[in-house]
Amino acid sequence: MILKGDQSTIRSINRALVLNLLRQHGALGRNELAERTRLSSAAVTGVVAELIEQGWVIEGRSGPPRGGRPPVLLEIAYDAWHAVGVKVMEDALEVVLTNLRTEVVARNHVQLVSTEPHALIEQVVVEARALLEASGRSPERLVGLGVGMAGVIDPAEGVCVYSPFLHWQEVPVRRLLEEKLSRPVHLDNDVNALATAEMLFGxxxxxxxxxxxxxxxxxxxxxxxxxxxxxxxxxxxxxxxxxxxxxxxxxxxxxxxxxxxxxxxxxxxxxxxxxxxxxxxxxxxxxxxxxxxxxxxxxxxxxxxxxxxxxxxxxxxxxxxxxxxxxxxxxxxxxxxxxxxxxxxxxxxxxxxxxxxxxxxxxxxxxxGDDAWARGAAGLIIQREVFARPLL
Ligand SMILES: [Zn+2]
The missing domain is CATH 3.30.420.40 (ATPase, nucleotide binding domain)
Structure with missing residues (x-):
């Protein structure tokens, strides 16, 4: 396969490779990462250094010795980052703040003020901010916000094409939310959100x-x-x-x-x-x-x-x-x-x-659990922002 792409694209691919291995296998040493990715030791060292510097990966305990010194094991810094997940229902919102493993840090369940798109979007923004503030977590470490809802959704465009419960047609949910939140937003069908969370950690x-x-x-x-x-x-x-x-x-x-x-x-x-x-x-x-x-x-x-x-x-x-x-x-x-x-x-x-x-x-x-739908929604944005490989 010929990879078309500049250095930064290749770096992003390697970064996703390393993060996904750490997600699937837990803590691994640098040598083991090099073996499993088939990248050179130098390339792995470079990617890992960048991930540590940016706060995505931490050096933890030592692993079993393999010949010489016991390797230092690397782990994802699951608790250093967070995401908001929102499940939109016909009469209520379930909102959760999770760590990178979609474990719930804080949650809230509120009745919908209105099913009119702009009012509902505003309510999502208010609830997401309130949860983040109450948790005392840093807004800079918010990966983004995932939204799951029933109906036909175009996730690439972030548009709710049709929602039978809310009687919505062609509502650009992602654009409206991103304008207000200034963080990445991902919208998908609620069942696909659950499937994404199962794929990541279930x-x-x-x-x-x-x-x-x-x-x-x-x-x-x-x-x-x-x-x-x-x-x-x-x-x-x-x-x-x-x-x-x-x-x-x-x-x-x-x-x-x-x-x-x-x-x-x-x-x-x-x-x-x-x-x-x-x-x-x-x-x-x-x-x-x-x-x-x-x-x-x-x-x-x-x-x-x-x-x-x-x-x-x-x-x-x-x-x-x-x-x-x-x-x-x-x-x-x-x-x-x-x-x-x-x-x-x-x-x-x-x-x-x-x-x-x-x-x-x-x-x-x-x-x-009642928060499973919303956790799935948080998984949507975690998948896209942290674990997805860049498109070539
Ligand atoms: Zn039917």
Missing amino acids: WGKDACNFAVVTVGRGIGAGLVVNGEIYRGASGGAGELGHTVSEAGGRLCECGKRGCLEAYAAEPALLAQAKERFPEFNRHRFQIAELLEAAEGGHEGVRALLKEAGERLGVALANLVNLFNPELIVIAGEGVRLGAEFFGPMEQSLRQNAFNGLARDLEVHLDPW
């Missing part, structure tokens, strides 16, 4: 091909193909919830019939329970009560969870046949649906996937 750290499937109010998928988020032609890839589970079946929120989401997302589970069992047909009926009924031995509810889990399993088998991932991570508040739902899901996935494709497939349920 189950996907060592995987090149995997899917993050979110279950909850809706069902979505973030697809990582050859180490990159797969977006499709117009940023709409991964709408797993609107793949057809039953042609001509139940009406979906999207207006079409028979979508997976109309059977297996949480609102659909509640709706079906109400239809089937009159005792649940009351105004305020919540998922917690549905799960209580299942735990209490309600056979009808258990059957409903099993059917819905199996439908998700079939959809995942189709996804496995199309993408052949090595790993599927299940995330989202729907993880609380538990074994009554995910047991049948996994069984059905393995039964229906094409011979051999699911044999080595790992399936993990991610323990869910």
